[in-house]
Amino acid sequence: MASEDKLSYIILGLLKHEPLTGYDLKKNFENEVGEFWQANTGQIYPTLRKLFDAEAVDFDVEIVGAKLKKKKYHITDGGREMFDQWIQAPAELYAVQKDEFMLRLYFLKNDDDVRIMDLINEEIEVHKKKLNYLLQRQTLIFGGADPEEKNGHFLVLDFAIQRENFRLDWLQKVKSSQDKRES
Ligand code: FER
Numbered sequence: 001m002a003s004e005d006k007l008s009y010i011i012l013g014l015l016k017h018e019p020l021t022g023y024d025l026k027k028n029f030e031n032e033v034g035e036f037w038q039a040n041t042g043q044i045y046p047t048l049r050k051l052f053d054a055e056a057v058d059f060d061v062e063i064v065g066a067k068l069k070k071k072k073y074h075i076t077d078g079g080r081e082m083f084d085q086w087i088q089a090p091a092e093l094y095a096v097q098k099d100e101f102m103l104r105l106y107f108l109k110n111d112d113d114v115r116i117m118d119l120i121n122e123e124i125e126v127h128k129k130k131l132n133y134l135l136q137r138q139t140l141i142f143g144g145a146d147p148e149e150k151n152g153h154f155l156v157l158d159f160a161i162q163r164e165n166f167r168l169d170w171l172q173k174v175k176s177s178q179d180k181r182e183s
Contacts, residue, residue, distance in 0.1 A: 007039045007047045008056075012075055012083040015057060019074040022048055036156060048073060056082050117178055124171045131164040 014020060014028050025048075026041050034041075051057040056079035059071040075083070101123050108116045138157050147154060 006037070007043055008051060009083060009086045010037070010039060011044070011047060011051060012056065012079050012086075015073055015075040016080065016083060019060075019072050021062075021070050021072050023070075025073070036160065051079065054078070054082075117175070120171055120174055120178075124168065124175065127164055127168050127171065131161065131168060134161045134164060 010029060010033055011025060014025055014033075020028065022045055026044055029039065029041060029044075033039075048057065052059070052073075055076055057073045058076055059073045062070045062072050064070055101119070104119055105116070108119070134157060138161065141157070142154055150158070
């Protein structure tokens with residue numbers, strides 16, 4: 001499935017939960033799915049138009065204040081079908097995740113380049129912050145304790161936390177082996 005199509009499924013996934021305006025969709029995306037999936041939010045309106053033409057979404061016009069009209073979109077039965085087909089489609093080899101840290105590290109080819117450790121040290125700080133943020137999110141959304149029913153959102157967040165822990169462990173090991181080399 002072409003990656004430019006994913007925004008359609010993100011929109012359908014969000015509308016499955018509740019009717020939203022284009023602006024609401026953008027905000028919802030930025031505050032949630034956007035945390036782990038990059039998409040061009042400038043494409044939201046053209047994609048809504050495409051989904052409307054395909055009868056996957058429909059809208060009601062809401063009057064806000066004196067004359068401002070807003071289109072509030074909802075998913076149709078056809079849209080639900082389209083979404084379910086995507087959810088159930090066979091998994092493929094997904095595109096390689098982009099990781100700029102690895103890219104920079106790769107090009108520091110000289111083992112006594114001090115910028116390797118600068119990069120490592122910076123990366124430790126960045127991922128400590130990220131881990132803290134994710135743990136806060138987990139507490140905020142799921143109340144901290146391990147829920148009995150683990151929904152998809154919980155699992156995505158849980159994976160991200162374990163990934164950050166792994167990355168920090170690895171970075172700390174590199175740092176401490178370097179510290180030993182220097183002493
Ligand atoms: C969330 C907050 C952050 C979330 C995911 C993330 C799915 C981040 C994921 C990642 O960095 O992979 O609420 O929910």
